[in-house]
Amino acid sequence: MRREGSPFTGLGVVFLKEYADHLSSIRMRVLELLMVLAGVGVVVMVILNVRKTVQRDDFLFLNLFLYQQEDSAVPSLLGTLSILVPLVAIGLGFDAINSEFNRRTMSRILAQPIYRDALLLGKFLAGLCTLATGLTALWLLIVGLGLITMGVPPSSEEVARGVAFLMIAIAFAGVWLAIAMFFSVVFRSTATAALCALGLWLFLMLIWPLLVPIIVQMVAAPDPLAARVGLLSDSQLNWFLGLSRVSPSSLFTDASLVVLQPQPEATILRNPTIGMLTQAQGMVRGGALPLNESLLLAWPPITTLIAAVIGVFAFTYVIFQRQEVRA
């Protein structure tokens, strides 16, 4: 049966209310503080070190996002973000829907002339905008600090690459927000939802990278010749790539590395899997890749991230539509 009226009635109202709630909540203050402290801390460390080692780098500015001291436990800004962004996104999304049930506001809100679509989408967009606001602020802060301390203005290409990185980070945040909201729809208890989301995050973060090589060993045929020189066979490599990209963090890191490191050589050193891809596509090694080539290379992980956002959201949407309203 077709229903009448637009599913987006009331979307703006829900969005504005949730956005205002997020921005004024104490939880958001804490999360913002965490992000700013971590971001600024990493950048200060980078700047101190980059100053010492005069590099022949054409893309000095992008080092802000990538630089990692040798033998140091302090991760690069990219690494820090890949840990912090999921945490903040889960923090914003884990109680989106179930708290409405627990507060017993759900049936009152749904008795207003809106569809459930507007409520779910409004909450998601508000969370995403909050994350985007936070990430953009952090990004501007980092670029500003870089400008002041390094005294070298970024080239237009560096700015473009930096913006692309920001977009990838927002898409990455969207994935975790959607996952957190999924748990908030499935579990009525906010604590259970938070624990499950954090559990999944820890699993993908810590355990999955350890599991992938083991699974690859089990499922893919080794190539004796390659094994002799300590390399993976083609099929092993494919499995390795596919499996590790189940984790949104590795998609985020892959895409960001390609965008932030125009020199394929550097990319190969850091991330052999992408180096293989570059070779496979017959890229010239040595020179810097132009921006559009970098974007082309980063496009598959980026689209996967966006697809993951849409996929998880759609799944959440279906479950939410079928849920009983009575608490």
Add this chain to the structure above:
Amino acid sequence: MTEPVIAIRGLRKNYGRAAAVDGIDLDIHRGEIFGLLGPNGAGKTTTILMVLGLTESNGGTVRVLGEDPIRNPLAVKRRVGYLPDAVGFYDNLSARENLLYTLRLAGFSHAEAVTRIENAMARVRLSDVLTHKVRTFSRGMRQRLGIAEIIAKGAEIAILDEPTSGLDPHATLELLDMIRDLKADGVAVLLSSHLLDRVQSICDRVALFNRGLIAMQGTVKALGEQVLGASHAAHVEADGVDVAARLQDIAGVRKVEADGRGWKLTADRDVMADVAQAIVQGGGRLQRLATAEPSLEAIYTRYFEEHKDAA
């Protein structure tokens, strides 16, 4: 008779194999207070959710103000106000902000919503706490805030699920007054409850729910005749004579029961004069003689005693 504002025909709802609502018919008219009564789990809330279009039915039709709540829920929900069982508000927002959110969702402009909220809050006597956070509100104030939301929305039908449960007697009376005010405004009120004496005092008609079916519906008086088999009830207090025996002898008296300090009698006709005469002639001192509406509680209890095997 005017067109009913809510017309339900053969409505059914299954949860798995169990039927929560198993084919009910109901008509509710403008300006009346209709009570849905019955034990917990009899299908009252499920019926309400189907009227609002928040739950899909498995059969039958519902028409609310001529619209189908499944097919066109927005049109229905725009004109219907709902106060859920144990209503919740956003504790971190003020009363005004809470209502502003729902009124904005209902499609009012900010300026219009603000004036509507102020008027509605005055009606439920909450004007002085308009800007207070809802977390400081008592249970009774929250219920009144819920009523204010319905008034502010300008609803033509108010659906109240267990509006008086968990309230102290004073708050209950206040709330019932507000429900009567709604009726006076021409709003059709549909309320569910298991607090029978309260419901009896304000309902024009009631429907008795039992296991997903409407066992009976009509005015309290009509139900009394149907279940208790008698239309008149009286309460007698007297001494100095064998009251029970005297009363039994009066023509038309069906039943005499000891009830606290006095006796409760049910009869087919108005026997007040005969009762007074019988007591006085017997040499007794009549201390109290009052008519009593057949109590809904008695109807309810009797009905479920008779249908124990079914319930």
